[in-house]
Amino acid sequence: MMLITGVARAKNRADHLNNYIHMEKQIYFRGVGLLPLAGLLPQMVLNANGQSKATPERPNIVFILADDLGYGDISCFGSQFVKTPNIDNLSKTGTTFTQCYAGSAISSPSRCSLLTGKNTGNTTIRDNFCKAGGIKGKKVSPDGSVSYIRRMNLLPTDTTIATVLRSAGYKTCLVNKWHLDGFNPEATPLNRGFDEFHGWLISTIFSNDPYYYPYWRFDNDKLINIEANAHDKHVMHNTDLSTEDAINFIRKNKDRPFFLYLAYDAPHEPYIIDDTSWYDGENWDMNTKHYAALITHMDAAIGRLMKELERLKLRKNTLVVFASDNGAAVQAPLKLLKCNGVFRGRKGLLYEGGIRVPLIVNQPGKIPVRTLENIIYFPDMMPTFAALTGSTKHLPQHLNGINILPLFYGKQLDTDHRLLYWEFPGVQRAARKGDWKCVTTKRGAPLELYNIKEDMEERHNLADQYPEMVKEFDKEMKAIRHPSPNWPLDGE
Secondary structure (H helix, E strand, O other): OEOOOHHHHHHHHHHHHOOOOOOOOOOOOOOOOOOOOOOOOOOOEEOOOOOEEOOOOOOEEEEEEEOOOOOOOOHHHOOOOOOOHHHHHHHHOOEEEEEEEOOOOOHHHHHHHHHHOOOOOOOOOOOOOOOOOOEEEEEEOOOOOEEEEEEOOOOOOOOOHHHHHHHOOOEEEEEEEOOOOOOOOOOOHHHOOOOEEEEEOOOOHHHHOOOOOOOEEEEOOEEEEOHHHHHHOOOOOHHHHHHHHHHHHHHHOOOOOEEEEEEOOOOOOOOOOOOOHHHOOOOOOHHHHHHHHHHHHHHHHHHHHHHHHHHOOOHHHEEEEEEEOOOOOOOOOHHHHOOOOOOOOOOOOOOHHHHEEEEEEEOOOOOOOEEEOOOEEHHHHHHHHHHHHOOHHHOOOOOOOOOOHHHHOOOOOOOOOOOEEEEOOOOOEEEEEOOEEEEEOOOOOOOEEEEOOOOOOOOOOOOOOOHHHHHHHHHHHHHHOOOOOOOOOOOO
């Protein structure tokens, strides 16, 4: 099954060349920090074939993204229930960020924000569905029920991290979950900057059916059968399939710099995994055991990936980043396992429990062991990776993220005196600046105000005490976003 023609690819290449001319106009521009820190300027080294190769100063990049993993779901972020020794080791030997925010409180807009360097007041995709625009298509829920919704897809005019890094000579690959194609079969990773793609698309619902033991999977532009799982057999778990795809990509590209975006499904519902042996002794219901097992199983897969990097002698030349796309979902054992830590809210809400996520960066011999409280978020990744790889000239101008590379490599940087902004799903708005956060999660409701430093649980609304601060937040929140007919806020 071929979805992408040679004509389509040629058209896309032309689209990318015109990308910088036809960029969607943005209200907010922050051009700070796009250049590498002095002393960290990437050095290009050539291999025997005259090709560039990764070095400690210009490393490979492996970005590992969990799906619906809560802030409190891993041991190094406080979990007393879930075993995550390999992720913990990344934290113990690297830098851990305690105040990192996802791009949104749900998958598609969060991933769009991550890959494009923009907040959800400016991204092409701001929710998993849209009221207007986009393409209407079929949505099949885990229980088999069918509904029809409109989705938006990532456009050819959207510059992605993959596009930028490929321009710097990096081989780029997405493994597993894309979620940015909507119902447009042309909006694939291969048409948005990735050289390779192994995983599933929304536009072809069968490519992820059933969720964790799939019958089909894309291998670049071909939908292939997973014969081992035919007839509802549970042989190849999607976490293992994804890990093998990632390892194969690394092996093929060990002699040149690469960017691997490994987007696991775990622990997104439905919580399906046959092996729960890690937790069989716990007095938990099966939903809880399955949820925890999905996380520990993913952790073991990350361990295999790290061992392969070591075996190939690539570990010192590889930056590994681990994060989650948003907080734990309502289907998770939120109270029993304290999935979102002490934070209020969950997936789908702009309280801390929906958008604050773990972030760990690790590169032996380069990234120091420390814990940082700097306020950062997903849009920062694009300018940071561009600075690391010497590709800042290929960045689009209108970004909301800043280069935080100094924080990766033992330096200091003030990241807290800027406005971080979210909107979702057309009703909710939130912003963080310094110790303070404004948020509203209900249609027509006024903005709430919290001092996150003193009240990280968001229990004490101080809006009535500081009305002028709320007004200033509201003003800045309106100024930073670009209105879109696809994503109108309340009253637009």
